[in-house]
Amino acid sequence: MPADMNDYFKNKLENNNEPPKFLKEFSKKATILYVILAVIVLLIIAKPYEIIQSGEVGIKVTAGKFDPIPLGPGIHFFIPGIQKIIKVDTKVRIINYKSERDTAFGDVNEGIIEKPSISVLDARGLPVSIDLTVQYRLNPANAPQTIATWGLTWEEKLINAVVREVVRNVIGRYKAEELPVKRNEIAKMIEQEIRQKIESFQNKPVILESVQLREINLPPKIKEQIERVQIAKQEAERVKYEVEKAKQEAEKKAALAKGEAEAKKIRAQGEAERIMIEAKAQAQANEVIGKSITPELLKLKQINVQGKFNEALQNNKDAKIFLTPGGAVPNIWLNAEDNKKATSIGR
Known part of the structure; x- marks a missing residue:
């Protein structure tokens, strides 16, 4: 076979071994797809992002250092292993100090913390328990500094500790039997002092919404004593009312009698004046008649x-x-x- 003929068949065989063009293009696309899938899997596993909802702020921590600028609602990325984002709630939160657990919301009490009543001593050392409701929220502008300083248990350190301290100080100024009588005064004083203490913290970490004094639980003996005093006061008020009523009735009768006497006096005076006028007229008539007789x-x-x-x-x-x-x-x-x-x- 001639040499040029061998070269022809050799080239033909080599051309037949090359893959088709569409296979080359598919291979390139598959590589890109694999890379995308790998990135997606990596994102799912590593999750280098955090979604911040409304009513929350994010705090980015880089190698243990808190970023002073809070992250608002939206999606935020970070470098896994080096950075992380802490989400904190900035909605209004409630602490209920009460003797019984609130079951109004079942087991789901989001943003509501329930604690036992605050046990304190009055001015004479008698035990008293106080039921309070405190509403507050984290200051979102200074959330990074607050968490960096007080940690994620900031409520226990900033709210609970202050509330208990103020309640003990205020109630300790009064005797137990004075507490129900001066309830409004005490409630106002407790709220003012709690607000002053919280607002005195550096960087204004918490915004206090309200403090409500719900119940003052007194010792049984003091309650019985107060009830006896109240019953005595009610009886005294009833007697006072009866006396006042009798006095008013007597004054009414006296006024009527006086009015009747005045009316009789006026009628008598009128009758006397009438008689005098008639007598005077008769005398004048007689005088005229007497003068007329000749x-x-x-x-x-x-x-x-x-x-x-x-x-x-x-x-x-x-x-x-x-x-x-x-x-x-x-x-x-x-x-x-x-x-x-x-x-x-x-x-």
């Missing part, structure tokens, strides 16, 4: 009476005539058969 008038009157006398004699023949001593006009007594009639003709 001898001529009397003579005329006598003539009129004499005329009536004459008429009487004409009608009654048996009439008897008699004169009244000192009188100017005669009187006539009339007898008619057996019946007697008296007629007096006067002035």
